[in-house]
Amino acid sequence: MTDSTRQRILDTAEQLFADQGFHATTLRQITRQAAVNLAAVNYHHGSKDALILAVFQRRLDELNSDRLARLEAVLNASDPPELEDVLEAFIYPALLLSTQSAGDGGRFMRLLxxxxxxxxTQLHGTIARQYSHVMRTFADAVSRALGTSPDNLRQQLDFLIGALTYTMAETRDDQVEHTARALIRFGCAGLRDSALAANPQTSLKENIA
Known part of the structure; x- marks a missing residue:
């Protein structure tokens, strides 16, 4: 089985899952539209659930690799890092993915x-576990930028992820820069407020100094 066969299976599955849903799409439909036999799907993925996960992984691996590379540059440039730069490294690649001109980004958003x-819920849990190291890395960077524990920021980071997911579905390719800036401002305000509430004495001393 060639890599091109695997990519064709993933492309077809992504399209059908996005258009019809996971439950309504059958492996038979995927194999027929991809012009492969069922053995090819079983060879590359093993099951429908594994194929669904592989479709997500293909996009999320690329997205999170870009995020981590941008974050590494931010951390190398300043210690502690600037909060705005940390959030840009997290937010901007996601907005780029959602507005890819080739259409893949829009298709992936329908999939989300x-x-x-x-x-x-099982898929959500599996994805969350597989990319938990990415979230921990960004949470640590945010906590360094604000001088507080990541535990104090958990809820606000969840809010930011929810806002980003919603925004990805609504952003056109000519709006990426403006939307990213607005979302970064929103995220920074909430995170700084949470850090201040968690460490009022420390923050007060820093402001006086």
Whole structure:
């Protein structure tokens, strides 16, 4: 089985899952549209659930690799890092993915919306576990920027992720810069307020100094 066969299976599965949903799409439909046999799907992925996960991983691996590379540059440039720069490294690649001119980004956004609409809790949990190291890395960077524990920021980071996911679905390719700046300002305000509430004495002393 060639890599091109695997990519064709993933492309077809992504399209059908986005258009029809996970439950309504069958492996038979995928194999027929991709012009492969069922053995090819089983060889590359093993099951429908594994194929669904592989479709997400293909996009999320690329997204999070870009995020981590940008964050590494931010951390190398300043210690502690600037909060705005940390959030830009997290937010900007996601908005770029959602507005890819080739259409893949828009298709992937429909896929994300399907996952939420169909309440695919097992899929959500698997993805969260697989990319938990990315979230920990960014949480640590945010805590360094604000001088507080990541535990004090957990809820606000969850809010930011929710806002980003919603924004990805609504952003056109000519709005990326403006939307990114607005979302970064929103995130910074909430995170700084949470850090201040968690460490009022420390923050007060720093402001007086």
């Amino acid at each position: 919306m399907r996952a939420w609409a169909e309440n695919a």
